[in-house]
Amino acid sequence: MTDDVLFLSARQVARLLDPDTAIASQRAAFTALGTGGADLPGKIMHPSRFDDSVVFAYVSRLSADSGAVAKFGSVNPGNAAAGLPTVHAVVTVLDPVTGRLAAVLDGTTVTTLRTAAASAVAVDALAGPDAADLAVLGSGTQGLAHARAIARVRGLKSVRLWSPTPQHRIRAAESLTVELGLPVEPADSAEAAVRGASLVAACTLSAAPVVRGPWLEPGCTVVSVGSFEPTRREVDAEVVRRARDHGAVVVDDPQTAAGHAGPVVAALREGLLTPDDLVPLGAVLTGRRTARTGPEDVVYYNSVGLGIQDAAAAWAVVEAAKGERR
Structure with missing residues (x-):
């Protein structure tokens, strides 16, 4: 199943999702929301009973041409004192036709940039x-x-x-x-x-x-x-x-x-x-x-x-990565 799956690290995501590409992706995300053309289920945000962290899960789909995208991660406020990002996450992208796994991205970088x-x-x-x-x-x-x-x-x-x-x-x-x-x-x-x-x-x-x-x-x-x-x-x-x-x-x-x-x-x-x-x-x-x-x-x-922000950003990264492979 993983032979044709894209695995993109934080460094690769940052390179492929340059500032102007990131901004264009978010304009597309909110325009899709504004026209009613996006799928946006409710998101899950659950404060932990054990510490001050918050776990979250988003699922969304930008368009018929782009498959569903899910992000899972947590917010850990204590990371700031250690010089670490407070958000860590992973993003998964599904093929729009078959639903097969198409890509796995570093979600921390996606979240920061989007x-x-x-x-x-x-x-x-x-x-x-x-x-x-x-x-x-x-x-x-x-x-x-x-x-x-x-x-x-x-x-x-x-x-x-x-x-x-x-x-x-x-x-x-x-x-x-x-x-x-x-x-x-x-x-x-x-x-x-x-x-x-x-x-x-x-x-x-x-x-x-x-x-x-x-x-x-x-x-x-x-x-x-x-x-x-x-x-x-x-x-x-x-x-x-x-x-x-x-x-x-x-x-x-x-x-x-x-x-x-x-x-x-x-x-x-x-x-x-x-x-x-x-x-x-x-x-x-x-x-x-x-x-x-x-x-x-x-x-x-x-x-x-x-979640629609992650979907738009993730597909911008996936398309850029595919373009480099051609």
Whole structure:
């Protein structure tokens, strides 16, 4: 069975899923959602009873031409202290006609690249054309990946980066300064990073808000990827309220967000939001919904991660790998 199966390591996935290919794959994923052309069963996220890890399983299918894709893995917050990615996973790809195993991919790299690429798609769709001052909260794998990806869709003028450990944020800022070709400033506090920024990327695993509404400039776009379960809330209620009243609350998928996205779950429970307030990113990309209507709107995008993102990214990798074999 394995003679014709592709086995792709982290290094191979990173080479084949270059930044622009990753961004294109995520645009395709959310466009398919927006047109109703994708299969997206509910995902499983189960907090462990033994430690602070979370096990997850996603299954999805992008199109009739691409087979089903499944991702299985876990989130281990303690890895950050050891300098390891907090997400580890494996992705399996099935043939669209026969259902036979077609590929096995390193899911950690897929997750890192597709998550940041999807945020870049969101920034491109939701932020004002002149948004160029970025605040990044988090100095781990996703924080750095988000700075790189957002720089592909906006000509950044400044980047400020904060994380709780000074040496981590200093090291990350130095690395990004070299990669992005512009000074990246390590900020002493989350507030110092966010104030004055037109783009905010929250890439933490925090259960308490690291972004607060009063800090946001008019016109700011906030992207949050760490609030992927009900107990995690990277932004406070004032961020949600400002976006609801003067902008939009955008999510990767309303039904999934209503069950998993901490700030959204809380806002729905407390009556701050109704389900109709949740704008799907795919609907914005396909022109079915509008998010930003003016330059001073505050737009909040909460992503919990969807299997369709993995399906689109995995098939982009598989097609690229097949192309090299021809």
